[in-house]
Amino acid sequence: MKASTPALCATLMLAPLVLSGCGAVAPTTLNAAKPSAPKAHRSAVNPKETAPTSVPDPKPTAGNELGVVPILEYHNIGPTEGRWQRTPRGLTADLTWLYEHNFALVTMQQYESGDMNIPAGKHPAVLTFDDGDYSQFQWTSAHIPTPTSAVGVLEAFAAAHPDFHVTATFFLNANPFGSDSVAKMQWLVAHGFELGNHTYTHANINSLNAQGIEKEIGEEETYIEHAVPGYVPVSFALPYGGLPQDAADRTAVLDGTYQGTSWHFLGVALVGANPAASPFSRAFSISVPRIQVCDPSLVAASTRYYILSGYESEFAKNPAMLYTSSGSAKWISFPAAQAGQLNPAYSARADALTEAASAAK
Numbered sequence: 001m002k003a004s005t006p007a008l009c010a011t012l013m014l015a016p017l018v019l020s021g022c023g024a025v026a027p028t029t030l031n032a033a034k035p036s037a038p039k040a041h042r043s044a045v046n047p048k049e050t051a052p053t054s055v056p057d058p059k060p061t062a063g064n065e066l067g068v069v070p071i072l073e074y075h076n077i078g079p080t081e082g083r084w085q086r087t088p089r090g091l092t093a094d095l096t097w098l099y100e101h102n103f104a105l106v107t108m109q110q111y112e113s114g115d116m117n118i119p120a121g122k123h124p125a126v127l128t129f130d131d132g133d134y135s136q137f138q139w140t141s142a143h144i145p146t147p148t149s150a151v152g153v154l155e156a157f158a159a160a161h162p163d164f165h166v167t168a169t170f171f172l173n174a175n176p177f178g179s180d181s182v183a184k185m186q187w188l189v190a191h192g193f194e195l196g197n198h199t200y201t202h203a204n205i206n207s208l209n210a211q212g213i214e215k216e217i218g219e220e221e222t223y224i225e226h227a228v229p230g231y232v233p234v235s236f237a238l239p240y241g242g243l244p245q246d247a248a249d250r251t252a253v254l255d256g257t258y259q260g261t262s263w264h265f266l267g268v269a270l271v272g273a274n275p276a277a278s279p280f281s282r283a284f285s286i287s288v289p290r291i292q293v294c295d296p297s298l299v300a301a302s303t304r305y306y307i308l309s310g311y312e313s314e315f316a317k318n319p320a321m322l323y324t325s326s327g328s329a330k331w332i333s334f335p336a337a338q339a340g341q342l343n344p345a346y347s348a349r350a351d352a353l354t355e356a357a358s359a360a361k
């Protein structure tokens, strides 16, 4: 049985991770980013938002691609707001807020690889849904997502906002969404959503040795790859805890092999609880923090920075803190004063903007 009431899933994790993120808008410096990542499968690319790829690609004169990225974390969708449950109305409100504040949605894979491909001036954001709860994806006999499920809400918002590309990442265990698991997984990939690995049985990998970790992750990786032939999950979310400290256990998580299936994860999503660093920043970590989403009445004021509403006014008041796309797929643009934050692996693509150049835009 999947021990994943979301409350249990997240509560056990909160102490070390959330407290470290509480109130800290700027992410802490951790591991360096990899300079590039292989494309394991087609990414969710919005045909309306094709990045310029022609050569030459002139250096942009605006953008801040070292700013932070909000990665939002959802569990259940239901008729009432809960600490780990959002209503369809609440999810629609979140989408509306993102839309009205100039965000563009990307998948975890796109964020982790730095291949976000969004128009100039837009801020990337990621929607993630954990545990494959049935409430995330119900559909009719004709395979139309029901309006009260997460996918139905996303599809309705996309239909009402054709200038807003809607996508999300679903972190799955075995047999997600209650019924029609395989068909729904195939539908999600066909509609540009990402499927990520969340272990086969929602296991606490910190209670396992390397062999046990590889079994949990490998069985889920194989399950998804068999469900959607040709699809290779590259994003992972940890049930319960952080990455193991032991080197062999960490390798088993990030670059393991199980019964002929190998994986390489671009990132490992955490439960809490602050904006994530730019993938081009020295502060980028393979352990990717996420911002939880729930009605603000359900958290104490002291924990308001665990959840999206705690950041909404800060992002609105200070959009300069956010990653802002330059529109160029080639150059990484940022204010020159922030040049020290650039991961040196990306120095050949650096486009440091002087104040004068930015002002001339």
Ligand SMILES: [Zn+2]
Pocket (backbone or CB within 6 Å): 004, 009, 130, 131, 198, 202, 238, 239, 240
């Ligand atoms: Zn979970």
